[in-house]
Amino acid sequence: MTEQSPHPAAGSMRAPTAGGVARAAEKIAEILPPTPLLPLEVDGRTIWCKAECLQPVGAFKIRGAWHRLTDLSAEEAAAGVVGVSSGNHAQGVAWAAKRLGIAATIIMPSNAPRMKLDATRALGAEVILYDRVNESRDAIAAELLRTRGGTLVHAYGDPWIIEGQGTTGIEASAQLAARGLGSPDRIVACCGGGGLSAGLALACPDAEIIAVEPEGWDDVTRSLEAGRILAVEDLAYPTECDALQTPQTWPINFAVLQARGVRGVAVTREEVRHAVRVAFERLHLVVEPGGAAALAAVLAGKAGFSDTMLVTLSGGNIDPAHFAEILQAR
Amino acid sequence: MTEQSPHPAAGSMRAPTAGGVARAAEKIAEILPPTPLLPLEVDGRTIWCKAECLQPVGAFKIRGAWHRLTDLSAEEAAAGVVGVSSGNHAQGVAWAAKRLGIAATIIMPSNAPRMKLDATRALGAEVILYDRVNESRDAIAAELLRTRGGTLVHAYGDPWIIEGQGTTGIEASAQLAARGLGSPDRIVACCGGGGLSAGLALACPDAEIIAVEPEGWDDVTRSLEAGRILAVEDLAYPTECDALQTPQTWPINFAVLQARGVRGVAVTREEVRHAVRVAFERLHLVVEPGGAAALAAVLAGKAGFSDTMLVTLSGGNIDPAHFAEILQAR
Numbered sequence: 001m002t003e004q005s006p007h008p009a010a011g012s013m014r015a016p017t018a019g020g021v022a023r024a025a026e027k028i029a030e031i032l033p034p035t036p037l038l039p040l041e042v043d044g045r046t047i048w049c050k051a052e053c054l055q056p057v058g059a060f061k062i063r064g065a066w067h068r069l070t071d072l073s074a075e076e077a078a079a080g081v082v083g084v085s086s087g088n089h090a091q092g093v094a095w096a097a098k099r100l101g102i103a104a105t106i107i108m109p110s111n112a113p114r115m116k117l118d119a120t121r122a123l124g125a126e127v128i129l130y131d132r133v134n135e136s137r138d139a140i141a142a143e144l145l146r147t148r149g150g151t152l153v154h155a156y157g158d159p160w161i162i163e164g165q166g167t168t169g170i171e172a173s174a175q176l177a178a179r180g181l182g183s184p185d186r187i188v189a190c191c192g193g194g195g196l197s198a199g200l201a202l203a204c205p206d207a208e209i210i211a212v213e214p215e216g217w218d219d220v221t222r223s224l225e226a227g228r229i230l231a232v233e234d235l236a237y238p239t240e241c242d243a244l245q246t247p248q249t250w251p252i253n254f255a256v257l258q259a260r261g262v263r264g265v266a267v268t269r270e271e272v273r274h275a276v277r278v279a280f281e282r283l284h285l286v287v288e289p290g291g292a293a294a295l296a297a298v299l300a301g302k303a304g305f306s307d308t309m310l311v312t313l314s315g316g317n318i319d320p321a322h323f324a325e326i327l328q329a330r
Numbered sequence: 331m332t333e334q335s336p337h338p339a340a341g342s343m344r345a346p347t348a349g350g351v352a353r354a355a356e357k358i359a360e361i362l363p364p365t366p367l368l369p370l371e372v373d374g375r376t377i378w379c380k381a382e383c384l385q386p387v388g389a390f391k392i393r394g395a396w397h398r399l400t401d402l403s404a405e406e407a408a409a410g411v412v413g414v415s416s417g418n419h420a421q422g423v424a425w426a427a428k429r430l431g432i433a434a435t436i437i438m439p440s441n442a443p444r445m446k447l448d449a450t451r452a453l454g455a456e457v458i459l460y461d462r463v464n465e466s467r468d469a470i471a472a473e474l475l476r477t478r479g480g481t482l483v484h485a486y487g488d489p490w491i492i493e494g495q496g497t498t499g500i501e502a503s504a505q506l507a508a509r510g511l512g513s514p515d516r517i518v519a520c521c522g523g524g525g526l527s528a529g530l531a532l533a534c535p536d537a538e539i540i541a542v543e544p545e546g547w548d549d550v551t552r553s554l555e556a557g558r559i560l561a562v563e564d565l566a567y568p569t570e571c572d573a574l575q576t577p578q579t580w581p582i583n584f585a586v587l588q589a590r591g592v593r594g595v596a597v598t599r600e601e602v603r604h605a606v607r608v609a610f611e612r613l614h615l616v617v618e619p620g621g622a623a624a625l626a627a628v629l630a631g632k633a634g635f636s637d638t639m640l641v642t643l644s645g646g647n648i649d650p651a652h653f654a655e656i657l658q659a660r
Contacts, residue, residue, distance in 0.1 A: 033366070033367075033508075033509075035366075036363070036365075036366050036384060037363075038384065039386075051384075053614040054366060054368065054381075054614060054615075056369075058614050115611065178363075179363075277650065280616055280650060280653070281445065281650065283384070284384060284388050284615060284616040284617075284646030284647075285384075285614060285615065285616065286614040286615065286616060316614030317614075320607065320610060320611065320657040321658060323610070323654075323657060324653075324654035324655075324657040324658045327650040327651070327653060328650070328651060328654045
């Protein structure tokens, strides 16, 4: 088991709140139209897929980044922000920073998909690469903040980020209501560090939340079962879900997940690939493996069904050759 | 030049009207949520992409079919409908027929994409295959109507179909208004037989309409230039845009296009493939070649730019192997 570096901003952190999610939802509604909520029939039941892959940066991460950066003071904004991300949060932070005129530095794994690296740079952010297996991104962030200053915008261990991601649930609930349906009673969410899952838990207090992780990277699932935070055991475990490769969750996320009785499930590589193909054929959406994990759990019968079930399709940033390979591998 | 069979319903046809488009828009808003209108930056300008590939059947064709079938009398509905289609209209008619409990027979080319054939059958329609090069689908339809009865639901040469497709423009205009923008001043539309283009011309009387066809199948472009209807010269001309392979437009479409001064442009195979890849990478949408023709024209500089430019991404039904091949061929 890997020793985790201390959270770069530990100690000074407020807890995320449902009120914060509501405030974030108002801010986000001003700048981003709702992403489509698409029905999909699975085994004769209708599930509701939230197409976050259609956000301007191709992932829900734009939500938390916008909420965080718009809450910086003028002084904080002037000092810039530092993000750590496998690629989608990177683009979210870079997008928000560009729009607000804030300097952004993002620490990204050197093996992140090419298009995520390119897109982050194209949005004007400075990208610092690290080795996902042998280096700690949090340690690099801490060092950067110490030497250069600025505000850390963590990919999931941050109250603003959690609140911002939770707006997905507020938006989906409003869309269900507009269709004459009730609030979601079960939400199946793709889970890396638990930012989205915790945000949804705050946003939709009456919904059962299922956090879906890829095989080998199911630390949140194991942590929730164990009642304490456990890290990923093998950081070299292969997965196509690069967006969900987080070494472990943080107490700020875990507290919310545990209090709400969230349960985790893990999906296999083949289950994820099948979900990518189903989203392609039946929804005409480009969903990256990490963004298809929740749908994979549903299709594999690992998330059951409920009356009004919401499923996140959380991102669509995938290299063309990789996507083509998944389409052909059947 | 191929001799065209007479339109199976010629002689008895009313003209489509702007009022009909407005009425269709009301009916469609009751059953289908608006498809997303996604901004895309091209050469520093923002264009607005109407993601009709996200309709339940993966194409805008659901609009006209719904408008037509909901206007049938009880007696007409009981006798069933006959459609002719390369695959997207087929699914639109089958979807509407299933929902309304109407029997549907669809005449489709034997070389239509597998997924279009499968999806049409899965929606409960009877499919009759024909040879696209050596047989006339309109003649087959006429014979079927003579022997079995029923109502023809033509893929484009039908006032209801034209009005229904035009609702795309009504919906997009409302979405632009919600973003504080004016009505579209230029609309670039994928064009097969001219149902969508004619509908948009009626829906948006102040917009310049550009109808985009694939190379070799640019009969509408040539007809508009010549001032009279010309047919496709080589029905065996290869194209990936199966959705736009129509032998010629009908007077009911041509009259609208000509009166509005619509102009046509043709796009090459490579321009279309590039557009499919751009939609994949930057919009995270699965767009079939025929649905990417309008975007191809914009990206190739063949449609210019305007202040508020609307571009249709009209369909997303493509076999996975074909899509993979396009992604890899660069």
